Amino acid sequence: MDRDSVVASLLRRLETVSKLDPADIAAIRSLPIAVRHWAGARAIVSDGERPSECCLIIEGFCIRSKSTEAGQRQILSIHIPGDIPDLQSLHLHRMDHDLSTLVPSTLGFISHASLRTLTHARPNVADALWRDTLIDAAIFREWIVNVGQRPAPARLVHIALELRRRLLSVRGGTEPATFEFPLTQEQIGEALGITPVHANRIIRQLREDGIVDVSRGQVHVLDETRLAELAQFDDRYLHQDPAA
Amino acid sequence: MDRDSVVASLLRRLETVSKLDPADIAAIRSLPIAVRHWAGARAIVSDGERPSECCLIIEGFCIRSKSTEAGQRQILSIHIPGDIPDLQSLHLHRMDHDLSTLVPSTLGFISHASLRTLTHARPNVADALWRDTLIDAAIFREWIVNVGQRPAPARLVHIALELRRRLLSVRGGTEPATFEFPLTQEQIGEALGITPVHANRIIRQLREDGIVDVSRGQVHVLDETRLAELAQFDDRYLHQDPAA
DNA sequence: CGTTCATTTGAGTGCCGTCAATATAAGTGG
DNA sequence: CCACTTATATTGACGGCACTCAAATGAACG
Incomplete structure (x- = not known):
């Protein structure tokens, strides 16, 4: 895989979210990135570890999650190509959650050392990456609202619409009627804070009502x-416009 | 109010969380801060606004919250002296949630312009503030787990123990048996994702069981x-040790 | 072609929500 | 300082969303 396509999605994403000048872009392009392939449903970094590099998703899907002592798991976020889901490890040295692949993925690893050199040399890039982690936090806030306030069917369609919108900033084009959503019903339950049994019932209901069909890793x-009426999805919290 | 006591809690907090050298501390001390008093239960910045300054809590308590179109409110975090709850506005220009006081408070306002000058001149300070926003995000993650996975009584005691632990890094000393928790039962409900009626029942149950007494804005x-057994509180996610 | 995992469905239970009323505390003006 | 107003806390009755336990069906894979 050539260097350009490796950083392409990262740059597309950073540019939809921040303003970068040519020198910044060149500096990001010259970051050393170690590309590795990962099987599906495998840990990348785990709770308690002290990683020395960050993980750029080049192809595939990842999730972050936390497990309670009672053995329950909560999915915190879903990540797509162009995301650096563990960018926070640059400053938070010990992981407080797990990061793992959802499907077979291509990952690019960037050392903390090289990222730190870059951010110290180029405050502009530091700001862009900082902003990226702040958007991450904004998505967590919405996720809290989702789990805390919305009824289960609305929760499901909300995260689905969020994912569709975020895919747009990498894939481009217009909102598709069908898109990837590679979660099992058990994982959907873990994301929404419900049991897999209940997730199944909600999915069936949404299908019977002719609203959405969530099956085989896809949303139709x-x-x-x-x-739209059910999800009450307002993308402002994604902060996709650098000017706004 | 003299300058030293204004920034004292901020510095105490940044130093428990990051390493700063004397020059960094001096630079932070010389930030222009406009001190203003605020009544209780008043908005500081609201969803949709574009603030040009950040708000340091000098005295009092604040909360961040989001409201849904259905008119429900979710409390996202509770803030104490030393916190800059809207630091994210430095890079996320349009607010995606509300920030308001819980009780009468003393606030210090710091312009984005002076913060940006500081962070660009001193990468070390930028890293410390960046780290601060990342801890903020780590708390959101735990909040998602709380609302998504724990039964209501555990949710309540978990946020109470989190607040107690965070108060320690400002107030110092050892974990007190009694501490401030200035939320009404309605606000407790909004924080936990339950109705005020149910919040009341849980509080009564915890009192009758002789575990905790949450009343009149205090926790006993x-x-x-x-x-501890009920809350399963593990403070690792607060990242209070800069070395770890 | 058997094993394993994911999905689906049923029956019964319980946590938590809604609606409603009352009590208590807190604040305000006379 | 008391009457009045309003916010907060408390309790009861009832309903429903979501959980548990359990089993069956379907899909994927070596």
Whole structure:
């Protein structure tokens, strides 16, 4: 895999979210990145570890999650190509959650050392990456609202619409009626804070109602209008416009 | 109010969380800060606004919250002296949630311009503040787990123990059996994702069981052992040790 | 073609929500 | 300082969303 396509999605993403000048872009392009392939459903970094590098998703999907002592798991976020899901480890040295792949993925590892050199040399890039971690936090805030306030069907369609919107800033184009959503029903339950049994019932209900069909790792939108009404999805919290 | 006591809690907090050298500390001390008093239960910045300054809590308590279109409110975090709850606005220009006081408070406002000058001149300070926002995000992650996975009584004691632990890094000393918790039962409900009626029942149950007494804006620990067992509180996610 | 994992469905239970009323505390003006 | 107003806390009755336990079906994979 050539260097350009490795950083392409990262740059596309940083540029939709921040303003960078050519020198910044060149500096990011010249970061040393170690590309490795990862099987699906495998840990990348685990709770308690002290990683010395950050992980750029080049291809595939990842999730972050935390497990309680009672043995329950909560999925905290879903990550797509262009994301650096453990960028926080640059300053938070011990992991407080798990990061793992959802499907077979191509990952690029960037050492903390080289990132630190870059951010200290170029405050502009530091700001862009900082901003990236702040958007990450904004998504967590919305996730809290989702789990805390919305009824289960609305929770599901909300995270689905969030994922669709975020995929746009990498893939480009217009909102598709069908898109990847590579979670099992058990994982959907872990993301929404419900049991897999209940997740199944909600999915069936949404399908029977002709709103969305969530199956085989994909979402098929059946009725865009009623879906929007149910999800109450407002993308402002994604902060995708650097000017705003 | 003299300058030293204004920044004292901020410095104490940044130093428990990051390593700063004397020049960094001097630079932070010389930040222009406008001190203002605020009544209780008043908005500081609201969803949709574009603030040009950040707010340091000098005295008092604040919360961040988001409201859904359905009119429900979710409290996202509780803030104490030394916190800069809207530090994210430095890079995320449009607010995606509300920040308001819980009780009458003394606030210090620091312009984005002076913060940006400081962070660009001193990468060390930038890293410390960046780290601060990352801890903020780590707390959000734990909050998601709390709301998504724990039963309501455990949720309540978990946020109470988190607040107690965080108060320690400002106030110093050892874990007190009684501490401030200035939330009404309605606000407790909004923080936990339950109704105020149910919040009341849980509080009563915890009191009757002799575990904790949450009343009149205070928490009284009745049985430290059973409390710890119920809350499953592990402070690792607060990242209070700069070395770790 | 058997093993394993994911999905689906049923029956019964319980946590938590809604609606409603009352009590208590806190604050305000006369 | 008391009457009045309002916010907060408390309690009861009832309903429903979501959980547990359990089993069956379907899909994927070596």
